[in-house]
Amino acid sequence: MPLGTLNGTPPPFFRQGPSALSKLTFFSALALALMLADARFHVAQPLRVAVAAGLYPVQWLVMRPVVLVQGGADYFESLRASQASEEAAHRKLGLQSQRANQVEQLTLENSRLRQLLNLRERVSTTWQAAQVLYDAADPYTRRVIVDRGMLDGISAGSPVLDEFGVLGQVTRVYPMVSEVTLVTDRDQAIPVLNTRTGARGVAFGDPALRSDALELRFMAGNADVLPGDLLTTSGVDGVYPPGLPVAKVEKVDRRVNSAFARITCTPLAQVSGVGQVMVLKPITAQVAPRPTPEVAPATTKHGGRK
Numbered sequence: 001m002p003l004g005t006l007n008g009t010p011p012p013f014f015r016q017g018p019s020a021l022s023k024l025t026f027f028s029a030l031a032l033a034l035m036l037a038d039a040r041f042h043v044a045q046p047l048r049v050a051v052a053a054g055l056y057p058v059q060w061l062v063m064r065p066v067v068l069v070q071g072g073a074d075y076f077e078s079l080r081a082s083q084a085s086e087e088a089a090h091r092k093l094g095l096q097s098q099r100a101n102q103v104e105q106l107t108l109e110n111s112r113l114r115q116l117l118n119l120r121e122r123v124s125t126t127w128q129a130a131q132v133l134y135d136a137a138d139p140y141t142r143r144v145i146v147d148r149g150m151l152d153g154i155s156a157g158s159p160v161l162d163e164f165g166v167l168g169q170v171t172r173v174y175p176m177v178s179e180v181t182l183v184t185d186r187d188q189a190i191p192v193l194n195t196r197t198g199a200r201g202v203a204f205g206d207p208a209l210r211s212d213a214l215e216l217r218f219m220a221g222n223a224d225v226l227p228g229d230l231l232t233t234s235g236v237d238g239v240y241p242p243g244l245p246v247a248k249v250e251k252v253d254r255r256v257n258s259a260f261a262r263i264t265c266t267p268l269a270q271v272s273g274v275g276q277v278m279v280l281k282p283i284t285a286q287v288a289p290r291p292t293p294e295v296a297p298a299t300t301k302h303g304g305r306k
Contacts, residue, residue: 125241126281128152130160132274133177142185142205142271144168148279149176157239159280165245165268166190166233167277178279182271183246184212192216192246193234197224200234203247203265212271214247216263221254225263239282 018026038044128148136143148154150173158170160180168188172179181188184205192203199219206215219225229249235242247265254261 125283127278128154130178130277130279132277136179141187142168142182143171144180144182144274145177146180146277146279147177149174149178151175154178154279155282157282159240159244159282161244161278161280162269162274162276164270165247166240167269167271167274169239170279180277183214183267183269184271190240190246191234191237192231193242194225195230195232196226197229199223199225200236201231203231206264212267213250214265214267216249216265217260219261219263221259221261223261225249225252225261227252231265235283241280241283 034044130146130148133145133147136145146160154170154173156170156173158178160167160170166183168180168182168185169190170178171181182205183190183203186205188205190203191200193200201216201219203214203216206213216225216231227249230245231247231249233240233242233244233246245268247267249263250266251264252261253263
């Protein structure tokens, strides 16, 4: 083919239209015009609303995992905070309960001490306060250990009282502590006086009936003793001061086959669970010793003194 027959223009397939610079200038001017028109006349607001409404479901679906993760983290955080708050509340409640028990115990102890001070006005002998430490280890006896001993001037035979009446008697004394035998012990006896009739008797511990019982023995079957009679110390034994409350008559059994009545009494002292007590000096320790008799001077046969 001769070269003169060839066309120098590019075929339609390779035609590029306007130049790139022209396109850039046109679209830049169009974008600027649209921006000015939207800023002044809000021409793109309906289009923006339509696009936002169309994209909302897509945004909602995309945000679901993020919301679930944030919600789960907040749930576990609130759960931990609730558990910590509950533990703190339980600790505070336990502390308040412990303090309430301590306050109740201190109130009871204060009340008992006040009653001991009131009983002190009825006692003219020397006394000192003591604290009950524990019960004696022997299960067949009714004894307690107090925190006063020889170093505190305690002697065997000292009467022991609580805020209600006679509790027992010191039977063994050690340097730092003492052993007190309660009035309900089977080997303990205490002379008593019926305040209603003035009749005297002897009350013995009677654990055979129950652990906190006394028995008024050797009373005639027709003796004037009634339930409710108050028994106090008579003071004839030289140990207990007279007039201290001991027990109340609970039951009188007048048996036809015996010359003596069976009289059951309830001690007024708190023989179980006592805390504070008052230890007295025995009456015999406060009585002045008997004066020694004066020896007459010897005389001679002639009537003169040697």
